[in-house]
Amino acid sequence: MVDPQPSVYWLGLRIDEPVTTLTDLLVSAVCFYAWYKLGKLAAGSKSLLYFRYYFLLMAVATLLGGLVGHAFLYALSFSWKLPGWIVSMFSVALIERSAIDYAKTYVPEKVGKFFLRLNVIELLVIMSITLYTLNFKWVEFHSGYGLLAIVFPFHAYVYYKTKDKGSRTIIFAVAIASIAALIFMNKIALHTWFNHLDISHTLMAIAAYIFYKGALKLYSTKH
Template sequence: MQPSIELFGIRIDEPVTTATDLLVGITCLICAFKLKKLVRTLWIHKAIFWYFLLMGLATIMGGLMGHGFLYVLGFYWKLPGWFLSMIAVNLLERVMIHFSATELSPKMLRFFSIFNLVELGFFMLMAFGTLNFLYVQIHSTYGFLVVVFSFCVYNYRRGHHPEIMKNMMWGVFWIFICAVVFVGKLSISIWFNHADLAHTFMFIGALYFYKGSKGILKSPE
């Protein structure tokens, strides 16, 4: 467990973990508002903005309510951050599904669109029912590695915006490294533990998702 610190007389638990969560969260919010300038009326454009906005809010809440001040707020205050992050991941899945619409049959597009909502509902219920972060992790792993990455590969192989797909795939790669570090509890020291290292890779992944998302917003589709 990372030692607590006091700042201006205020106790902060897991201070580096809190700080790295805030780094990721603030980065996502900056990306959201930079991308907002490119958002047009298309649903997919709005979904991209909301992905970054919700992921930013989720990681900031995770840092403050799930780590830094959990001792004041209690365990249940972890849940808002969990659920916002799950909705954010789901939105990015839907972005990739609908960005692939020209490459899919109407039946396949409908199937993936419906299954995407069923999957979100299932994992949210499991996380709420068990109060276990494992289901948040499984949902993120499924969303990024199975859905987002698979659609990126599918589009890339069909020559559908290959540069955009490469950036999105790099984003998923860094999220995968993040998951490996977090699950394997690979840490540098007590002051830079597995969560801090994982957040660092999340930060890199967010930058690649930003580059890919900017490409999607600028594309004619």
């Protein structure tokens, strides 16, 4: 555990947790880039649409997280963290739907429909709990569930069936995101100016870029 990051001042404006803010904005920039680039693909599948808007919503969520949740939260109340949290939950729900839709050729139709319905139910239930408790742990839980219980197994199954290089890349991205989550949960820090939040955000940015590369492989060759 390290000391909190000191605030910095720019043109008289106080900015709390400056490196944490910057690393959140790094994630946002990578996600905005991925959303923009994927929009140039000719493929018109639902799976691609879901994946692309996962990036857009995650970009918005981390932008809000950096600016509202960290840099300027001192001027607001704690509940102002909620918009970023909620948007991030919607984004994770979209990457879940993308994985389910992509795998629909290889899984029984009933299985796909079940998980698409479950996707909506778990989002609404966990979002309601988050709004009631104002506890970020539920956002973490939803993200972990979405990536490890949905995205990973569906793409692992596709890879098992087809050796799809895109699915293999997605699996690698999930692994990087999982390491980021472990560092965050265990508060593993290197320094005051590069704490557990900064490390996890940096790994999230790397994972986001790998997700993007995986998406390019998925949709440049299929659908």
